[in-house]
Amino acid sequence: MFAIYHIAVYFDVKPGRVDEFIAASHLDGRESNANEPGTLRFELIADENIPNRFYLNEGYESLEAFNTHAAGPYFKQFFDTIVPLVEGGEPTWLIRGNRVEDPSV
Numbered sequence: 001m002f003a004i005y006h007i008a009v010y011f012d013v014k015p016g017r018v019d020e021f022i023a024a025s026h027l028d029g030r031e032s033n034a035n036e037p038g039t040l041r042f043e044l045i046a047d048e049n050i051p052n053r054f055y056l057n058e059g060y061e062s063l064e065a066f067n068t069h070a071a072g073p074y075f076k077q078f079f080d081t082i083v084p085l086v087e088g089g090e091p092t093w094l095i096r097g098n099r100v101e102d103p104s105v
Helices: 018-035 063-070 073-085
Strands: 002-012 039-046 053-060 092-100
Touching (some): 018 039, 063 073
């Protein structure tokens, strides 16, 4: 019934720091996808109405796979890099949970 653990967060990036934030996000996504078997999806999305707001939409095989990612080197490197680039230094959480599958499909 449940499949894929999802998280979605957003960051408001400081003016003039967008390119650095995008580069750090893409590096985290590439390395996580390549080296963490439980990482299924890592998307960076720019808000269409709020300048400098970026969303991370991520999918993992399970909560345990997300926790492995969060304890890993790419996650740490990402936050070490982006803390001075974003307002408040922390993400705003939008969702955390498992996708509910339609059993009839």
